[in-house]
Amino acid sequence: MAAAIEIKDLSVVFRARRSSVAALQQLSLSVAEGTVFGFLGPNGAGKTTTMHVLLGFIEFTAGSASIFGVDVRESIARRRIGYLPEHPETYPFLTGRELLMMAGRLFGMKRGALRARVGELLREVDLEDSADRRIGTYSRGMMQRIGLAQALINDPDLVILDEPTGGLDPLGRMKVREIIAKLRAAGKTVFFSSHELSEVELVCDHLAIVSRGRVVAQGRATELVSQGESLEKYFLRVIQHEPAGRVG
């Protein structure tokens, strides 16, 4: 299977005036097309930094990173990506529908196709009734769902989700799981980070655990976690074996 994401020996060093912080250290990762890939790690491990490199927000110091074979530094690499940031905040003065129309126009979508796609997505995230309300009046869960809808506007082949269930109630989490399952069924690749290990166990085919800017475990979820052990126990075992101290 071809790789949707290919990262080799990626290093990112943030330089301040008197110090430098190695956020990623020779991180290598391969995400096959059509998989749901969980990217786990404690706070400050380098998950968001890795995602930001993939999205071209941060320049890396060494190594390489590509999406569907295109270097992440090329803006064309982002044509096939959808991204939901952690705690998505968006323009409170726009309505949900206007936000999705704007997102579609940024992908150069034609008006007719865009309208149809916006209607479809609003149904999918259960926001049809609130589509013409300003986003400033949305609840936390609704914000997350409209954020997810804007990430899917271009029918992306790779969806990058940073803590997609963070702060959601059980119903909201179930909705996100359903959407991820639909994406998997449609053959899309989902790359997501989460602290909710039970969620990860439910939806992921593959996972990687990152600690102090390095991948410390990677593989099929069923192969990594031995029988009788939960993902949480496995995660804690792997992380606790890592030397103490924060890098990224």
Next chain:
Amino acid sequence: MMRVLTLSRVVWLEMIRRKDLYVLLILLVTLLFVLLSLNIFGLGGVVRYVADVGLLFAWLFAIILGVSTAGRQLPQEEAKRTIYPLLAKPVTRADVVLGKWLGSWTITVSCTALFYLLVVGVVLLRGGGIQPVTLAQGFVLHAVAMGIVTALTVAISTRMTYGAAASVAYILIAGAFSIASRVPELLVHEEGFVARGLLALYYGLPHLELFDLRQRIVHEWGAIPCRTLLFVAMYGVVWVLFLLLLAWMGYRRKRFKRGALG
């Protein structure tokens, strides 16, 4: 271009749905009516006075609107982290800078047109007259000046918070209006370091006074030659392009502070 227009449309929607714009409009209408009710200089004097003060307020309000709109755009995207989903799309940082500037400039120019209409309306109501060609020329140059003001503010805001960017922009605009034009007369009395500093100001700041035709409009001195108008407009366009280039250079490699570490 589609992406730039989409981003500028967001600036428009924000401004239309915020109160700043309406506050400025109401304030201008109120001020004009207060001026109308005064009759200190006799009828003829009052009409000219209303036009003069009205156009002065049109300039002041346009600068306030331009700086507050343009200065807020980029820092707000970063502070609210809306920049991330935006840049995750096939949008370049140059698109973001251009879109934000275009939106800020066009909304400022549209409001300036409204301010001019209000002033002209009041002057006509009062029985006064304004030469339409001079007025049109004044408006065109005013619009170009607002291009410089918004581009300057966007350029500063690439590296500063909204408050800091707005403050620096106001200081530079005040300097450009009040000091840059007087440098030649000040230079007569100065030498050495001060003279070099004044020269730096003279060449380093845009000469916004060139775009101000208020006196010509109020006192009906007649239109300026087309060639002069074109030359001043071109001077303004060059400044806008230069400032947008600076803005892009300041933004293209910027590392956003929030959420950079995960």
